[in-house]
Amino acid sequence: MPNMNMLQAINQALDIAMAEDDKVLCFGEDVGSFGGVFRATSHLQEKYGHARCFNTPIVEQGIVGFANGLASQGSVPVAEIQFADYIFPAFDQLVNETAKFRYRSGDLFNVGGLTLRAPYGGGIAGGHYHSQSPEAYFAHTPGLKIVIPRNPYEAKGLLLASIRDPDPVLFFEPKRLYRASTGEVPEEDYQLPLGEAAVTREGSDVTLVGWGAQMEVIERAVELAEKDGISCEVIDLRTILPWDEDTIVDSVLKTGRLVVTHEAPRTGGFAGEIAATVQERCFLYLESPVMRVTGLDTPFPQTLEKEYLPDHLKIHEAIRASVNF
Amino acid sequence: MPNMNMLQAINQALDIAMAEDDKVLCFGEDVGSFGGVFRATSHLQEKYGHARCFNTPIVEQGIVGFANGLASQGSVPVAEIQFADYIFPAFDQLVNETAKFRYRSGDLFNVGGLTLRAPYGGGIAGGHYHSQSPEAYFAHTPGLKIVIPRNPYEAKGLLLASIRDPDPVLFFEPKRLYRASTGEVPEEDYQLPLGEAAVTREGSDVTLVGWGAQMEVIERAVELAEKDGISCEVIDLRTILPWDEDTIVDSVLKTGRLVVTHEAPRTGGFAGEIAATVQERCFLYLESPVMRVTGLDTPFPQTLEKEYLPDHLKIHEAIRASVNF
Amino acid sequence: MTTRPDSTTPPAPMSGTPEFLAGDEYQIPTWCVLGEDGRPLEGAQAPDIERDKARRIYEAMLATRVMDERMMAAQRQGRLSFYMQCTGEEAAVVGATAALDDADMIMAQYREQGALVYRGFSFDEFMNQMFGNELDYGKGRQMPVHYGSRKLHYMTISSPLGTQIPQATGYAYGQKLAGNGLCTLVFFGEGAASEGDFHAALNMAAVHEAPVIFFCRNNGYAISTPTVEQFAADGVAPRALGYRMHVIRIDGNDILAVYRATEEARRIAVEHNKPVLIEAMTYRLAAHSSSDDPSGYRSRKEEEAWREKDPILRMKRWLIERDWWSDDEENTRQDELRREVLETMKRAEKRPPSDLGTLVSDVYADVTPALQRQLDALTAHVRRYPDAYPRGASSLDPDVKNSADVTTDQGGA
Amino acid sequence: MTTRPDSTTPPAPMSGTPEFLAGDEYQIPTWCVLGEDGRPLEGAQAPDIERDKARRIYEAMLATRVMDERMMAAQRQGRLSFYMQCTGEEAAVVGATAALDDADMIMAQYREQGALVYRGFSFDEFMNQMFGNELDYGKGRQMPVHYGSRKLHYMTISSPLGTQIPQATGYAYGQKLAGNGLCTLVFFGEGAASEGDFHAALNMAAVHEAPVIFFCRNNGYAISTPTVEQFAADGVAPRALGYRMHVIRIDGNDILAVYRATEEARRIAVEHNKPVLIEAMTYRLAAHSSSDDPSGYRSRKEEEAWREKDPILRMKRWLIERDWWSDDEENTRQDELRREVLETMKRAEKRPPSDLGTLVSDVYADVTPALQRQLDALTAHVRRYPDAYPRGASSLDPDVKNSADVTTDQGGA
Numbered sequence A, B: 001m002p003n004m005n006m007l008q009a010i011n012q013a014l015d016i017a018m019a020e021d022d023k024v025l026c027f028g029e030d031v032g033s034f035g036g037v038f039r040a041t042s043h044l045q046e047k048y049g050h051a052r053c054f055n056t057p058i059v060e061q062g063i064v065g066f067a068n069g070l071a072s073q074g075s076v077p078v079a080e081i082q083f084a085d086y087i088f089p090a091f092d093q094l095v096n097e098t099a100k101f102r103y104r105s106g107d108l109f110n111v112g113g114l115t116l117r118a119p120y121g122g123g124i125a126g127g128h129y130h131s132q133s134p135e136a137y138f139a140h141t142p143g144l145k146i147v148i149p150r151n152p153y154e155a156k157g158l159l160l161a162s163i164r165d166p167d168p169v170l171f172f173e174p175k176r177l178y179r180a181s182t183g184e185v186p187e188e189d190y191q192l193p194l195g196e197a198a199v200t201r202e203g204s205d206v207t208l209v210g211w212g213a214q215m216e217v218i219e220r221a222v223e224l225a226e227k228d229g230i231s232c233e234v235i236d237l238r239t240i241l242p243w244d245e246d247t248i249v250d251s252v253l254k255t256g257r258l259v260v261t262h263e264a265p266r267t268g269g270f271a272g273e274i275a276a277t278v279q280e281r282c283f284l285y286l287e288s289p290v291m292r293v294t295g296l297d298t299p300f301p302q303t304l305e306k307e308y309l310p311d312h313l314k315i316h317e318a319i320r321a322s323v324n325f
Numbered sequence C, D: 001m002t003t004r005p006d007s008t009t010p011p012a013p014m015s016g017t018p019e020f021l022a023g024d025e026y027q028i029p030t031w032c033v034l035g036e037d038g039r040p041l042e043g044a045q046a047p048d049i050e051r052d053k054a055r056r057i058y059e060a061m062l063a064t065r066v067m068d069e070r071m072m073a074a075q076r077q078g079r080l081s082f083y084m085q086c087t088g089e090e091a092a093v094v095g096a097t098a099a100l101d102d103a104d105m106i107m108a109q110y111r112e113q114g115a116l117v118y119r120g121f122s123f124d125e126f127m128n129q130m131f132g133n134e135l136d137y138g139k140g141r142q143m144p145v146h147y148g149s150r151k152l153h154y155m156t157i158s159s160p161l162g163t164q165i166p167q168a169t170g171y172a173y174g175q176k177l178a179g180n181g182l183c184t185l186v187f188f189g190e191g192a193a194s195e196g197d198f199h200a201a202l203n204m205a206a207v208h209e210a211p212v213i214f215f216c217r218n219n220g221y222a223i224s225t226p227t228v229e230q231f232a233a234d235g236v237a238p239r240a241l242g243y244r245m246h247v248i249r250i251d252g253n254d255i256l257a258v259y260r261a262t263e264e265a266r267r268i269a270v271e272h273n274k275p276v277l278i279e280a281m282t283y284r285l286a287a288h289s290s291s292d293d294p295s296g297y298r299s300r301k302e303e304e305a306w307r308e309k310d311p312i313l314r315m316k317r318w319l320i321e322r323d324w325w326s327d328d329e330e331n332t333r334q335d336e337l338r339r340e341v342l343e344t345m346k347r348a349e350k351r352p353p354s355d356l357g358t359l360v361s362d363v364y365a366d367v368t369p370a371l372q373r374q375l376d377a378l379t380a381h382v383r384r385y386p387d388a389y390p391r392g393a394s395s396l397d398p399d400v401k402n403s404a405d406v407t408t409d410q411g412g413a
């Protein structure tokens, strides 16, 4: 099995999807001959032509509006937003249109073919506008699916599943892993299921839940905790919406403790939803409060990024606090 | 003290603010000579002139972008979005710009003068696009303040405080109360504090938290519960961001139980944040899980609106479930 | 490697004093065929419309007018929660639709029921939507007038203004790739043209050569806001110059001009994959909606002047002139239409709403486990309090009303 | 009651065949004053610039160029995380700034450091921002090149494209109400002009008569995207016709044309409260940013052709022609500037970052209780692991490193 990084895995998924179905189109800012500013769409225009892979003008609301129309017509658009921080001009098209298309028409029309890819997250000294993790903004929006991979293998399988899923999917790619995360990835076509969390490590004392680039950070924290003799169960949520409550609830019923982490600010972040649900469904089994290790309630900073981020040390402290409550 | 409805109270607050400070401007779609589709800005153009009260073209991103610029210049814009459902085209200006203006400039510039008013919420047979409660979308955005009044008295005092507050404020007005909610409102200028919840009823068995039009619904539920012999403490959160954790935590430390309600969908709604925080801060005092009574995880419906809404019967059931856990 | 055309060759320079264009160098005239007396203007190129087609168009305009009048009356009687009239704009809407292939996609704003009437949406279908009953294709989820029809290629209406414009560009681009020779026509008001989505849509359509017709109904008002407060320019048409897009301004109350211009726009779109902008000058004769009262922002006199230009009257004169229609036929047809509207309304009113399950279906292609839990909790709750939820309860089995199977889980319900 | 101008008078109609404009009826020429040889073109109206002002302009262009070269080199050496050059566009940026009143507001995109240099932002001030140290006005919160200066009336840069354009309209409207005779100039690229915010800004400025100058730097590319994939039209200038706005297209590498056109635009804006659009045709000689390599999307040949048109070279020829500058002076000044840049860079690099408290200040006017709790928890955490957070730890009292006062509350930290 070849070893590749996350960008290569994503590029391969797009290539497979476009080769298989000529309804699949890839477009966005600088996505055409240049192959995207991160090169996720390299060579696709060469292979599949200008009509199916192209640059758009700089107008995110237009990119998503155009993609909504294409999807409602029966095409399978895979649009790119250059950075997740620039998805907000398209918020109306996503929240009022994409999410409600099928529902409002009574299933006469739908935009299920739509996949929107966007690099997200911090750790690259990108400041306010090249670091945000906007998943929670969309998690309050029934009708959307939100998927986030943690490594190249997951990225390829989840992206192929997202493109073929009958519902619109926001696919957020942890950009600090683009080149940093490498691993074995099968050359062939495969899919990983949406809506299912993955238990990546079994343990008995405390459950850790995260997604995307935080999974690496959790692993480092867990190594520290295991040295303290704490047995950790680790879960990658993978799909933020609709999320896999049962896998997490089952784990917490076993461990009695939960730590959730994400980079986005704490208030209104998705860890809050998980904590609220878990305290409701596991009330009598919880040995300590659900703990959240998150970004601060501030815009994303630049020089003090390290201090802002929910790193392995902060998670390790939370694990200890959870176990010693 | 004169009796008036919520629209009159809001109109009076705007009038007082404009009379006092000629930097205050009111604008938005149909806000000018017509006085807004709900007539909240009636007579302001007549009194203060076209330059200070005017119609804008239909472009919400422009209304907020323009308001950001005005506020950064030192003016005090009070812009209206005709329905909160139409705030999403302005999401980027609000989340990436308004919220981060002071922070990113190191306080060289700020848009603290900005107040954005928008009617929100259901109960008027408005379907998907005249019913939404978008507060949780903004509650994940440090730098914004979010204020929601429950009656005419509160509306006037909170709106005046919002206009004069040094930070940008989103002021959501429960439109089904515009004419339905009436009460005594002093003619003169007064302010109610932002960031402080109000205990509107004291009790000992269970705490109820809500805001806006849900406060009326909670009252009806509480009347039913008190007949069952359950003593309820009721809190109007009033400011959603930054929210008054302490008042709620103090109440739950006393009652040991909490029910939170809002109209917006459950997943990612602000009740989740409150539940997450309360289970963390009151863990050893909770007698039953924090319960959420909310809208369904669907777009806002039309003919089955009654079934969708978190009404007094659903809240009453939740109170019973909380007490009998 | 695509490079900038002006990257190696310098722009042709001009010297002298700096000359600013003032923005109104180019006046865009209004194209017109039919005089107000129903006679074609001197030298005007009338479209080639046969008797049957002309009658189909006229009857659609008439049916739209009659339905609008009746439904507004029904709204006033409290039978309907909300309504919006096409009144005064029937020629623009029906004329444009008639010039299309019936399989072309139409994406409308909300005031274009005439297009559906023309394509054969039945009064029953209209009424089912307006009363949100179990037969409504939209399952009672949207406000009245938010129609949609897959079989008639009419996209379901969405309230947020302007969102359908870039969607139309995308839809048309898909049609081009599909190579089916079809195009998309998108209707919008001159107010909606202020949205950012408008700029996105026209620019992308020009760059990506999508076969889309942007049809702007400039009816003078956006709710209470007159066009002078919507834009400083001479209407919406001059914006096309900024996108290098074909454009024409027409008298929107002139059925022949609308038909002919749209027919030609369609040819440009489909044969050359070029977008076209049409600005139809018309007037919203009725209130914005049933919630609006225009006397607060415009004069009776102004309304009267436009009532003189009624597009239905103008077309009737033309038809009568050619002996394709008569006053007798008009009276009979109007009576029939009124009767039909009333009958279908009565039928639709009586039908029950969609069942409780439609609250959670179609959010996703499949109902998620969490939504199923929310529905189960809600079902139990409605069974416990059937009187409080007559609509939801009526869709449940009546004999389970007093079932003990009640959960207290409030999961979102 | 404001009514529609065309509401009672019918539009002047045109008959005949339907004539579509094709979108390029109106060609907008490029206004130019200075030839590439540094001599004014025949008949061109040169602006009235005195020696001192001309030298101030030139020195600002030169300083910008030198700083850009040095900082890009520093980025390549790994001393700086990110950089963006103004190279090739100095005449457009500095020329426009020089034609303003120094108290006019400038809202820039990110490539306009020349404007700040002209107004007197010192190298120290630039360096403090780029290295995000304790003296940075922005408290180290933004990426390099996101400058701002209240005293120099230069709005702090924000990365999201286009957002500053409607903000400029609002700012200018506020200036009009304040009656201070000032205006706002907003810079943006031809790529950013595709955003919906552009449409919003120009339309609102025209309707509400704001004294704002929309200054588009059409430099041929938006990262890798050439203008032919950004718009189908002949540049951005023709869009003004859609807003009835004054507009001029100028040679952006011609300092005299830029200066004169901006001066005149300012007059129109301030005297008549009318917005103006200026499109400056120029070229981004350098890469988009330090993260970009343009060889992937454009040819060396094209770049060389534009290097010939270097605006600094052209202005230098003009100055030397008038004896206002010399090659000797040039060499001396360049050496000085290089030295200054290096010295200030060294100073700035060594300074510590802002203290930990700046993570939570300025989110609101006052730090909220919740943010104070988050900061307290973070402070305790950083004290426990000072080696892991050298920046944060350095701002805390060193002797509390081993303090026992450590909380385990992870409140957001």
Ligand SMILES: Cc1ncc(C[n+]2csc(CCOP(=O)(O)OP(=O)(O)O)c2C)c(N)n1
Pocket (backbone or CB within 6 Å): B029, B058, B060, B082, B086, B089, C111, C159, C160, C161, C162, C188, C189, C190, C191, C192, C193, C217, C219, C221, C222, C223, C284, C288
């Ligand atoms: C994004 C958005 N903003 C505001 C509204 C509220 N609104 C509904 S119709 C309307 C006026 C539209 O005017 P125009 O586009 O000219 O269409 P007309 O009603 O004249 O046919 C407004 C402001 C909306 N539906 N969507």
Ligand SMILES: Cc1ncc(C[n+]2csc(CCOP(=O)(O)OP(=O)(O)O)c2C)c(N)n1
Pocket (backbone or CB within 6 Å): A029, A058, A060, A082, A086, A089, D111, D159, D160, D161, D162, D188, D189, D190, D191, D192, D193, D217, D219, D221, D222, D223, D284, D288
């Ligand atoms: C809303 C938004 N979308 C995308 C980007 C990413 N981006 C940064 S610069 C740029 C190109 C801008 O081109 P142009 O406006 O022509 O300015 P230039 O760089 O040529 O000066 C893009 C796409 C962004 N910063 N903001």
Ligand SMILES: [Mg+2]
Pocket (backbone or CB within 6 Å): C189, C190, C191, C217, C218, C219, C220, C221, C222, C223
């Ligand atoms: Mg209109």
Ligand SMILES: [Mg+2]
Pocket (backbone or CB within 6 Å): D189, D190, D191, D217, D218, D219, D220, D221, D222, D223
């Ligand atoms: Mg550019």
